[in-house]
């Protein structure tokens with residue numbers, strides 16, 4: 001018989017009854033209490049710098065004052081909290097702001113679906129809709145992709161470990177290599193198109209291509225824009241839809257609001273979640289070209305599609321983008337982060353490679369064990385940071401877009417200290433590293 005310890009037993013640790021599935025709290029084991037922008041304090045009053053941003057759900061930092069003020073005003077006025085898909089004034093304000101601030105200036109013609117509040121919910125909706133529109137079953141997804149943990153999204157996810165948890169076959173996904181360098185990547189797409197068109201290839205035409213323009217979990221590989229454009233044109237040739245999963249890379253993380261803007265493509269469906277609410281409140285949207293909005297009423301339902309608190313903070317967050325200084329400050333932070341990552345990678349060329357774009361930067365370690373050591377040490381130094389990539393070999397730097405310059409620099413010093421200790425001259429025969437702020441970048445930057 002299993003007997004639960006009584007909560008009144010001395011030394012009972014409430015966290016001990018949390019499932020074994022927990023993960024981030026294993027490396028970052030403190031109990032966190034309060035946070036402001038990129039600074040977080042634990043129960044003991046210890047201060048941390050946040051390079052995690054709740055995996056891209058806190059692009060505007062913790063408790064952004066403008067968003068918090070709107071939310072408090074709304075709650076104090078007894079605003080509706082949750083409303084399924086009923087009309088509310090908070091939803092109307094969000095839709096109007098999204099149209100005026102995001103869609104109209106970019107001349108993007110999309111209708112908006114509110115699925116359940118997670119990124120996975122948005123991806124599931126997108127995949128279902130693409131299959132329904134095209135009456136085809138297979139979708140093309142890419143190596144190292146991450147699209148979520150429920151069965152449809154997991155089928156499109158690459159990780160063997162994550163897929164292993166499914167318990168049933170994950171099917172109807174055709175896997176292609178993600179954005180290999182140079183013409184090879186484009187050639188892979190063209191070969192695939194030719195195979196689909198070959199009547200005896202045995203390869204069915206796909207309903208859609210689902211793609212992250214920068215692989216957030218897969219190791220911060222950035223798809224070159226010519227590859228993204230080739231993908232769009234192959235999809236058009238095959239009558240398949242293009243789904244951009246902008247759950248992690250969207251909402252300004254790579255620079256512009258959408259990550260695909262730099263490639264000048266026009267996806268048929270776009271998935272946004274994580275930072276769309278701006279405040280860390282659960283919310284997701286699926287943007288659909290009007291001609292593909294073939295849902296019948298209530299055909300893809302869900303209780304939590306009307307988180308009005310999230311609508312309120314999302315509206316306030318979009319308001320921030322109307323301020324030119326807000327945008328230019330992000331560009332400055334981006335340059336600092338980018339230069340630092342390039343600088344330290346250049347100092348340890350045999351051990352480190354710079355990855356990423358915008359405020360979504362990474363360092364790939366040739367040896368994954370050292371990556372783990374550095375991450376653990378950085379946490380001990382008071383920096384919240386995680387690893388990604390197929391072997392957990394890429395350190396992911398995802399500070400809030402709004403991080404103050406001094407706090408960013410302090411976080412980078414803490415990380416530099418961890419890297420230096422783990423790649424120390426004694427261990428690696430390497431020279432000391434000085435923090436560089438404005439040296440040129442060696443990575444090719446797309447313009």
Ligand code: PMP
Nearest residue numbers: 118119120146147148216247248
């Ligand atoms: N797509 C991408 C690109 C993601 O990074 C994630 C989450 N890391 C998801 C989908 C799933 O989002 P969620 O965890 O909110 O379900």
